[in-house]
Amino acid sequence: MRQKLSLFIIIFISFFISTAINLTAAPDKLLDIITDEMNREMDVLKTQENPPYYICYRVDDVRRYTVSASFGNITNSDESHKHYFTTQIRVGNNVLDNTHELRGDQLSEIFGMLPQNNLLPIDDDEKAIRQIIWNVTNDEYRTAADKFAKVKANVAVKVTAEDTSADFSNDNGKVEYYEEPLNPKDYSFDRTVWEDRLKRYSKILLKEKDIYRGDATVNFSVERKYFVSTEGTKIVQNRFGVRLFVSGTIKANDGMELPLYLSYFAYKPENLPNDEQVIKEVTELVDKLKKMQNAPVVDPYTGPAILSGRSAGVFFHEIFGHRVEGHRQKSEDEGQTFKKKVGELILPAQMSVIFDPSIKSHNGVDLNGYYMYDDEGMKGEKVAVIENGILKNFLMSRSPIDKFPHSNGHGRAQSGYKPVCRQSNLILETTNPLTKEQLRKKLIDECKSQGIPFGYFFEDITGGFTITGRTIPNSFNVMPTEVYKVYVDGRPDELVRGVDLVGTPLSMFSQIAEAGSDYEVFNGTCGAESGGVPVSSSTPSIFVKRIEVQKKSKSQDKPPILPRPGSIPE
Amino acid sequence: MKKKIISIVITLVLGITLSYSQQSNSRDIIIKAVKDELGRNLNNLSLENLKKPFFICYNIHDLKVMSLKASLGAIVVSEVKPYRSLWSRIIVGDYKRTQENFFDPESGGDFVSGFTNDELPLENDYDGIRRVIWKSTDEMYKRAAETYEKKISAINQQKLTPEDSALGDLFKAPVVNKKLSPVKFDFNKTKWESAAKEISGLFGTYPDIYKSEVTITFIQGDEFYINSEETETVFPVTLAAVQVNAYTQAEDGEPLFDQVLYYEVSPEDLPKLDAMKSDVKKMAENLVSLRKAKSFEESYTGPVLFEDQAVGEMLSQRLFSENEGLLAIRKLIYSDPKFLLFANQMMGKSLDDKMGKKILADNLTIKSTPSKTEFDGKKLIGSYQVDMEGVVPPNELTLVDKGSLKTILNSRIPTPKLDGSNGSKRVKFQGSSVTSDIGAGVIDFSFSETLKRDELKKLLIEKAKEGGLDYAIIIRKLKSPASSIKTKMDESSIMSFASGFEKKGSVSKPIAIYKVSVADGKEELLRSAEIGSISLSTLKKIAGSSAQKFAYNTMLSQGGGMSGLFSFAFGFAGSESWNLSGIPSSFIVPDAILIDEMDVQKEKRLITGKLPVVVNPVGK
Structure with a gap:
């Protein structure tokens, strides 16, 4: 009886613990940090003279595996893991805000399109994540407030625009959607296997003596994408994609470069075409390149x-x-x-x-x-x-x-x-x-x-x-x-x-x-x-x-x- | 048991021999592939009615690079990547006249081609390596042969000065066969990730510091150079860098930076973790006190004492930049006069015409001593035995003798007043690639008369008094331009730097600058001060220097000139670039020098960002 009891207690405790872990692990720590930081920023910024009416944060947790080969030799084989952070801040109101086109000022428009280049830690370290976000938010808020002042002046001096629609739609922005965190097997990728495959594929391109470029690349990316906004949206979704690309280039005697390529896409590496099919198609590509080299040039x-x-x-x-x-x-x-x-x-x-x-x-x-x-x-x-x-x-x-x-x-x-x-x-x-x-x-x-x-x-x-x-x-x-x-x-x-x-x-x-x-x-x-x-x-x-x-x-x-x-x- | 030990020893020995033979095997394959392809191309490349190549050389950069970045105790980037690439130089013409040293807007002359590296197989595959060389050589030769004709045509339309006309396009150089032993060290990524976390974590207790990051970069590998004159060199390239940068703003919005930078030959030369942590803590404290420091509101002309890092940084920035520095700059031939304006902005100013003349203080002698590997127990990252063109630099080269200019650092590109290369084409890291540029290796500054450091401070105060000043200035640290944390405001500074609009002779902003009262010698930390441009005549007025010398390792970014343009381009390369840029250099300098008279003024900033309105999450 005693034995039974202790077993029961152990089972009960372990059940309790595992439930507790699940409960605490269920919410995504990164999601909580960025949401909380966004709300903290908004609470203060909304008291400013030109307050933002909308802030959103995106974090793309990207694991990328790349292997490249040229004519049977590996030229690159690496993997990276990065957390890209992007924010958008809207100052003004949804009818007229800082994203409004500055008519006649193309330079500002071009500069406005330049990407942000911010990396967050790959560990879910709250302090480090928050400080980087805080810095970026401050910079972007300043830029947005400055641009909004320019927008108001621009609207005042230009003729009425043909399209007078608002700058930001009144859509229901409060969405909650959450996909389960990635499991390590979701992003397992055996580079050695792919190195071998790509060497073999790109080596086939050596069969025709006039092919002067013969490359094969595979790129597998696994992303966990976070989106939060001050409208209350919280989205976490996963994205997979693997692309296999084989290309060969030959030159015609008149100097014309003739490239041909094969491109395959799947969500997971195991869904890409098998070896046999790729080898067959690369071999056909080589024959086609040779034929193209001698093909006639057409007129308009x-x-x-x-x-x-x-x-x-x-x-x-x-x-x-x-x-x-x-x-x-x-x-x-x-x-x-x-x-x-x-x-x-x-x-x-x-x-x-x-x-x-x-x-x-x-x-x-x-x-x-x-x-x-x-x-x-x-x-x-x-x-x-x-x-x-x-x-x-x-x-x-x-x-x-x-x-x-x-x-x-x-x-x-x-x-x-x-x-x-x-x-x-x-x-x-x-x-x-x-x-x-x-x-x-x-x-x-x-x-x-x-x-x-x-x-x-x-x-x-x-x-x-x-x-x-x-x-x-x-x-x-x-x-x-x-x-x-x-x-x-x-x-x-x-x-x-x-x-x-x-x-x-x-x-x-x-x-x-x-x-x-x-x-x-x-x-x-x-x-x-x-x-x-x-x-x-x-x-x-x-x-x-x-x-x-x-x-x-x-x-x-x-x-x-x-x-x-x-x-x-x- | 005994058996076991023996077998371990055998395994170790075998392991070592095996790794050594793999290494030498790798070198042998690369060299054979390069030589065979070089020979085939030199003998057979030709195009109808165009010149054949007369000179071919290849640089192969075969490296492994570890890049770590951490912020507040968390890893942001952690990567180890191999890097193996080829740089080909194909020259058409003869030593007197080649397609180089020419700027043509359409083809870019020999500039555009000069900055591309081709990816080589990571495996030691003889045929694979040859294929890359073959393709690169073919493309470069076609470009070179065409550019040569364009250049000759441009020359025929222009009236060159007799001096320009007589100037050759490539110096002859002795044949060198030098293969230095490889250097290997363990990257130990886990250990250094943990170090990066520990060091960066220190900033977690400083709410007054807005941004901080620690980057650790290790580079290890071989640099090959083989040319058609039968020069064959291989030398190891190694570097271990720990860069700690922090940023904040003063109450009035002034951006404030501080940094602790360690550049060493290998990881074991880096200070112990505790020592680094202690330096970083001091830096953080300094940055915090700098926020509260008094803003310099005056304009000062008087004696200035440079101490410690500031001596190395000031002398290296001022004398080894492309603006009136001790580096050769070749005047180009232009295909179109419209580009002369561009050229004027972009090209630095050379000291050629001052050869033999007094340019610096009488008691100052500057020597290039690239073979020196250590100074006072410190290993020198600028030390090298052979340059990127396979030229062996002299063990000792006097650049300035008692204030008189004797020679300047150059490459195989001729300039007036010099009659051969002194082997100063150095390896340079930029963006995420390897290139080369004329630059310093190990530079030794010596003064014939020296004083003790405390005597210098006394002299500083005396001189200030003589000048009727209430205070004098001491500068102990300057911002190192090769490493800094990026802020929004940097975009504008990158632009002005790249466009060559940066003031000639300027050096970077002081991080540690003090007012010293002439009444009681008390020091007061300042901010918002900048040093006026330092002309050569300012450096003629060096009133004294300390007898104690130290070695300052740094990554030299020449500043201004064409290299500025490329720094600009790489400035946008973003998160994929290495954290290191510049030429590894070492400067052996006195730990203090007193300049008789120079200007220090309030910093002129074009834009000052407001303080963040939201509280720093650190310490909230």
Whole structure:
């Protein structure tokens, strides 16, 4: 009996202790420290002459593992763990505050976009964390108060702005969302295994003697993102992402650099494609590079084309996605391409464009643009920007525009940057998907009706850029890497090189005619004024009646003079 | 038992031999790869109608770097990373005329290319290393051959002075074959993380200090240099730095800084933890008292006594900067006259034209003694046997003899009045990479007549009295520009520093400056004082110096000139850069010198930030 009792006591005590540990461990210490410090700062700052009406803190706890190899040799293999701290302070009131555009003062706007560069301790040490936050808050408050005075003067001397919306939306800012702390196995990453894999992948690029750059990189990042605001929001969410990138570059005899790459994304390393698949695709890439080296250069062209799913993804991201980012409809320096087109048919009626940060995968492929809450603490919402061809909505952060007073959870930023509207997971849907053969037939028919002997098929694309401002022509440029001429007379398709896909958005958009059913995902990082943010596009192939290609600007340097040293592997 | 001991001994011996042979094996592979690729490129690189390369050299920086940062007892950054990179220099033309020493806005002349390092494989793979060299050489050669033609064309359109015309572009240098033994030490990250926590934790009891950080940086590795003249050198690069920086504001908003910096050859040369803690405590106390110190509101012209750190810092900043310092500066040829204005701002001023003339005090002799490894038991971080161009510097080089300028430190780039390199191209850390620049190694300052330190103070007071002054000035510590804590206000200072607008001859702000009453010798700590620019003629008026000398190890950032521009660029490199920047240098200086007359005035600040309205969470 005695024995039983003591056992019971032990069990009881240990249960009690473990419950107590759970209770005390459940709240996140870092979350408590930053919330408490923010409230302490606000309590004092709100008594100042120009008080802040809103403060938010973001802490990104980032573990990053990187391994890089070049032609079979490791050039980098490291890991880092950092806590990035970012704050935003708003002085004034939500109608007019320090974030208001200083019209005619571009230098201030540029300086205002420079990132903060603050690191907090990686240990949850309260005193050290608080002191750094306190210093940064003081600096940012001073900057905000100073900028607010300038804003008031600027508003007083300038004509009334076209868009008179408030500077900060009245959204329900009080959100509480908490994901469990990371477990060490969540961020376990065996660099030795990856060193071996990358060496093998990049070594394959040695097989072609003229490839002069052959790299492979894997980058695994695990983030625990904290967001707290004086509106009462407390969010802690985790984010995973691993990207494997293999690239090779060859030079044509005319000096043109021809890069091809393979890019894979997954949330966890184990979900990346297996060795066999990567090796197979790298081997195909090597063959393709050799073919491209000898491919003919094309002349400028306008005419019909098919863009593969991946190419269409980049194309939509650049020419459309950036132009439906809400804040660009507000700035007096922006082109505002689609601002007055709400309610109008801008794509064929069977097509819709959706941005949805809440989905994790599309057709079984992990999507890089997934998140629960954006960097302003707003829930990432599914937004049908184009429904049945009609423009309905914009991507919104908490910076309202005329008729769109609320955020839909697209205020995003890299650590250190202030959030603006950014894209998430773009999905192009069609109610009338065509097969590959049907799309090809459409292309050939269109070529014939335009009296053109060939059209183009854009198989792959490396990325692109777009200019959305007013001061220089509002254009885009996407950089295809693999392009074929499709002849109307039945000749086999011909690989060509040296083209960039260019144009102005509205004229190009009006030419999009059909979409296929063969979805492909392009996972990437989009860079803009709020830094690099993870995004994706899931799009089928599209058929465009008229595109424009221009000659790619090329390196004028000749190919390497001497042969690459070292033997060619079997 | 006996068996066990023997086996341990054998293991140890084996271990040591193995690690030594791995090290030498690594060196052998690198050297062989570099030499083979160098030979292949030198013999075969050519482009139609363009000059072939006549000189090729490679620097390989093969290092391991540990960076720790801690604040108030908590670790902020803790990393150990390997760093292996290649710097190639491909020269077209001949010794008389090359593509270098030329500025062209389109290609950047030889400047832009001169600042890029290529990543090398971390493994000792012969073919892998050659591939990187091959690609880098190909790109650099094409650029060099084209730049050469541009330069010749620019020269043909300009009327050069006979002196400029006669000046060659590359000094010849003797062939050197020198391979120094590697130096190895254990980083012991755990031990130093705990030291960083302990030291930084000291600030936790000082609510009057707003910001503080401790950074620990260890660097260890090899520097290779191989050129087409058959020079082959390898030398170890090691450094152990502990930098403690703190910041606060005085009641009137004046930003106040203080620092404790230790730069040593290896971790075992660093002071014991308790000694560092005691220094840091003293620094914290000083910073707190500085807040309450009287603001200097006057303008003072009179005798100034420099003591301790301030002597080393003042002499090194003033005499080894690119603004009228003892460093050679080559005048460039410009492709476009529009850039002359830019050049005037950016390029420092050389002392070439003062060669043989009296520039400093009669009793002052300055010698470069780079082979000296120790002074008074202190190891010298500036000591080196061969420079970054494979040139062996003379053991002793007199720069200034009894006040007369004899020579200046230079590299293989010719300047008037010098006829060869004196091996002063030094290793330099910047951002998170390794580069090289003309700079000091070990510099010995000696005065022919000396006094005891207390006699100097007496002399200071006498001189002040003679000048009819109520007080004299003593400066004991200057801010070291190579290490400081970043504040919001720094953004503007980085800008002015980089744009070359910093006053010529200025030195950094005093941290410990005192008013000494001529009546009773009582000292009063001051703040808000800055030293006026120190002209060479000010340094002619050195009234006395102490007989006691000490070695001052520092990271020399030349200040002004082109290096300023690059410091500016790296200033924005942010959290990824190493905490160290500059050239490791050592100055053997008297522990006190008295300057007869100089200006000290109230600091002119463009902006003064208000005090934080919220109370410091430390000690709240």
